[in-house]
Amino acid sequence: xxxxxxxxxxxxxxxxxxxxxxxxxxxxxxxxxxxxxxxxxxxxxxxxxxxxxxxxxxxxxxxxxxxxxxxxxxxxxxxxxxxxxxxxxxxxxxxxxxxxxxxxxxxxxxxxxxxxxxxxxxxxxxxxxxxxxxxxxxxxxxxxxxxxxxxxxxxxxxxxxxxxxxxxxxxxxxxxxxxxxxxxxxxxxxxxxxxxxxxxxxxxxxxxxxxxxxxxxxxxxxxxxxxxxxxxxxxxxxxxxxxxxxxxxxxxxxxxxxxxxxxxxxxxxxxxxxxxxxxxxxxxxxxxxxxxxxxxxxxxxxxxxxxxxxxxxxxxxxxxxxxxxxxxxxxxxxxxxxxxxxxxxxxxxxxxxxxxxxx
Ligand code: SF4
Numbered sequence: 001x002x003x004x005x006x007x008x009x010x011x012x013x014x015x016x017x018x019x020x021x022x023x024x025x026x027x028x029x030x031x032x033x034x035x036x037x038x039x040x041x042x043x044x045x046x047x048x049x050x051x052x053x054x055x056x057x058x059x060x061x062x063x064x065x066x067x068x069x070x071x072x073x074x075x076x077x078x079x080x081x082x083x084x085x086x087x088x089x090x091x092x093x094x095x096x097x098x099x100x101x102x103x104x105x106x107x108x109x110x111x112x113x114x115x116x117x118x119x120x121x122x123x124x125x126x127x128x129x130x131x132x133x134x135x136x137x138x139x140x141x142x143x144x145x146x147x148x149x150x151x152x153x154x155x156x157x158x159x160x161x162x163x164x165x166x167x168x169x170x171x172x173x174x175x176x177x178x179x180x181x182x183x184x185x186x187x188x189x190x191x192x193x194x195x196x197x198x199x200x201x202x203x204x205x206x207x208x209x210x211x212x213x214x215x216x217x218x219x220x221x222x223x224x225x226x227x228x229x230x231x232x233x234x235x236x237x238x239x240x241x242x243x244x245x246x247x248x249x250x251x252x253x254x255x256x257x258x259x260x261x262x263x264x265x266x267x268x269x270x271x272x273x274x275x276x277x278x279x280x281x282x283x284x285x286x287x288x289x290x291x292x293x294x295x296x297x298x299x300x301x302x303x304x305x306x307x308x309x310x311x312x313x314x315x316x317x318x319x320x321x322x323x324x325x326x327x328x329x330x331x332x333x334x335x336x337x338x339x340x341x342x343x344x345x346x347x348x349x350x351x352x353x354x355x356x357x358x359x
Contacts, residue, residue, distance in 0.1 A: 044090030076342030087137030
């Protein structure tokens with residue numbers, strides 16, 4: 001893809017209303033910023049320009065790359081396919097352990113955004129043999145207007161759309177942004193309100209509300225990731241509560257990715273997650289009733305493949321990112337014929353598993 005170095009700026013945003021004294025209220029996420037004229041909001045890409053909320057993340061992006069879908073991670077979505085991935089500057093959370101802080105928490109990243117229209121992205125996706133678009137790296141809802149434009153264009157040409165999200169979004173906006181989204185991986189960064197605030201500068205409760213909404217009121221395919229940070233969110237009691245909540249509220253077929261932390265950004269004094277912690281957490285999740293519990297960021301013998309929960313036969317073999325071998329027959333286990341929920345279709349546009357199949 002060819003980019004110019006001058007992104008479009010000042011595109012009028014959605015999901016806001018005017019307040020007194022020229023301030024505006026952004027209604028896109030639970031942070032509810034109220035920037036004064038001339039001020040940027042918390043997520044950097046939205047700002048008050050003369051009493052209007054505008055976005056600088058329109059026809060613009062950062063970090064364009066063709067990735068294996070497994071890298072998002074999304075394990076029950078078109079295994080072996082590639083997605084054209086990008087994000088923007090800014091984020092609506094301020095995670096102290098962010099692995100993309102040079103994009104998400106740096107004003108300098110605004111100047112690095114490149115011009116990219118939906119048409120340019122689709123041409124790049126096709127030329128790089130991508131089956132879908134991935135809105136990722138930072139929180140995609142902060143550029144929700146552009147996500148909607150790209151996702152609509154992608155669907156019209158037979159590409160699928162996925163998000164990698166922190167789940168920090170107001171539901172009225174999510175209802176619009178997720179209309180053309182096929183699958184999402186949401187980071188569930190812990191299960192303690194106070195620790196969540198310290199780690200992310202955001203509240204946990206809205207994330208749980210969003211997850212319930214996504215699961216019960218949409219057909220978007222949902223997977224979760226929890227990064228296990230030693231001493232912060234890896235206690236057995238907390239993990240037990242988190243995984244039981246997922247099983248009860250979102251269903252036991254919701255894939256959960258438990259991934260290893262490495263020191264980054266402002267959390268440099270915390271050690272890497274040991275393999276034993278991941279293995280123990282997986283046992284807790286399985287005991288809570290979750291059927292698909294994967295391990296990531298460490299080379300381990302377990303937690304890579306998709307096993308049939310009914311008979312234990314391997315249904316999808318994963319040998320590194322993008323090297324998946326699917327043994328399913330019409331979405332069913334090749335051993336016993338039990339349905340394995342997911343987004344397996346190989347046609348022009350993937351079709352999500354039915355709601356019943358996920359239960
Ligand atoms: S999307 Fe950005 S501007 Fe809007 S409330 Fe959230 S952080 Fe603030």
